[in-house]
Amino acid sequence: MTTNTNEQSLLRFITAGSVDDGKSTLIGRLLFDSKGIFADQLDAMSRSKHKRTVGDAVDLSLLTDGLEAEREQGITIDVAYRYFATPKRKFIIADTPGHEQYTRNMVTGASTADAVIILVDVSKVKLREDGGVDLLIQTKRHSTIAHLLQIEHVIVAVNKMDLVNYDQDIYNRIVKAYGDFAASLGLKDITPIPLSALSGENVVDRTEKLAWYQGPTLIELLESLSVYDESHDAPFRFPVQLVARHNGHEANDFRGYMGRIEAGKVSVGDKLVVQPSGQSATVKDIVTLEGSHQSAVVGQSVTLLLDEYLDISRGDLLASADRPATQLKQLKADVCWMSDEPLDVRRKYWIKHGTKQTSAKVKAIESLLDINTQQRHSAEGLKLNDIATIELAVQQPLAADAYSDIRATGAFILIDEVTHQTVAAGMIRL
The missing domain is CATH 3.40.50.300 (P-loop containing nucleotide triphosphate hydrolases)
Structure with a gap:
């Protein structure tokens, strides 16, 4: 220790x-x-x-x-x-x-x-x-x-x-x-x-x-x-939770992007990329309840102002321009099945990743983990508490990292489209 x-x-x-x-x-x-x-x-x-x-x-x-x-x-x-x-x-x-x-x-x-x-x-x-x-x-x-x-x-x-x-x-x-x-x-x-x-x-x-x-x-x-917390050294990750605006009729119109820094740090003047659109952005100001700041680090909830006027909305990710997240339409993940209802590969689910939610479908169950032996086996479905590696297809691309690199942008949950219950917790493996 x-x-x-x-x-x-x-x-x-x-x-x-x-x-x-x-x-x-x-x-x-x-x-x-x-x-x-x-x-x-x-x-x-x-x-x-x-x-x-x-x-x-x-x-x-x-x-x-x-x-x-x-x-x-x-x-x-x-x-x-x-x-x-x-x-x-x-x-x-x-x-x-x-x-x-x-x-x-x-x-x-x-x-x-x-x-x-x-x-x-x-x-x-x-x-x-x-x-x-x-x-x-x-x-x-x-x-x-x-x-x-x-x-x-x-x-x-x-x-x-x-x-x-x-x-x-x-x-x-x-x-x-x-x-x-x-x-x-x-x-x-x-x-x-x-x-x-x-x-x-x-x-x-x-x-x-x-x-x-x-x-x-x-x-x-x-x-x-x-x-x-290794996320202090990780590249900057900022899932946008809310777009904040003052009265749009005023001359000094204000547009800020609110959220929590999930990895890395940011300073005024830093070059960022908006994902998944790929637009470039420059940090103009970092605002909290205490006022403006020159920099902020992982764990802080802040409002970012940018030099550019861009189309950014909830669910987008602001990331380091030199080390962006990986954009995925197909992904492999380890999941723990958390629902009394077994997995049905014919159904669609919602995937909640950071502040983004989109439709997802389980394409395949790659392997099921045997807790006792730590051996992996083939499986046709998943039931409560099963741990397995699956392949997912998502409707809209996710800007994600491997869970082993950054927990926050490597984790997700699956939600039943009908009952809105959380059915699985997952960790992305790139």
Whole structure:
């Protein structure tokens, strides 16, 4: 693991794993032990009738399981976001469901994450007689999604160590099994840690029961992770969200292009290209609520004024003139199917890419990924939670990049034309 020198930087991370691995409890423990909850929240939890703990212990999972159905069933259904800070760093946590039917919710939470905590419940893995370990399918599924989404850091939290009497050998066997699986995926930055979320051991505080573990606690590890957004060095990408105008009858008619910088940086005088039209443009001014600026960087929402009077509308992309995006009418992508309705290759779908929406059709399913073996197979269709490589044809050209180069302009969603439900999340592979 690399360290982060910027102590006040923000880290976005998610918890993922199988059902009842302790994801919500872990987040509750992090918030509780780091003083990230208020007294009234603690009081409300202690009075909750939906307890999932033994005795008088507070059910910390209730901090994130906010829906009534979640409390009644004792499971996480929706993605819950929580915010907290330590003296060294600020955090945004996404608690994602473990049930296979809610894998699409995990994809949503993972799409903006810098790190993922994969929880492995020691009481659920199968310890084989040959010394090996069989990991749960959801552990493999969520790890695969983390790899496809290129989440930078993977923390393997081997949870409920108290249930196996803090056995170091079992921990080592689980770590080796996960390491072998991660190697087959191509995951690289992996850090394992033994802990007990329920009792708080090795989450924020150390314990003698895990004295054989010499690494950092979970909070120390999260505080030390490096977060460098490679999109700062990427070519400029600015999807136009809105064309802003003053009263068109005034002599000083104003035309600005509003949006969020998704990659790179821009300065007054920079040469840009409008995609897909190919028109050339020069930045005249960069405006925010604070006034005019000489430059702006990725993550900022700005209004760009150009020297030229051009036909630009929502859905167009302003890009670096020397490094424009690739214009695609046909594309290959990895997708996670997120709909209860299976893919029908005879149907048309809407593709939403940045601020652009156009009609799309699945031309072919190139291969379906087997989560267990990481082998790819042919398939006639896709069902809920399937991960596959497909070929798409789009009605209007998309100005896009490979997801591995720029996440924002390499990602898209597919929308059902009839129900308007999101049916797939995709990553473009050029």
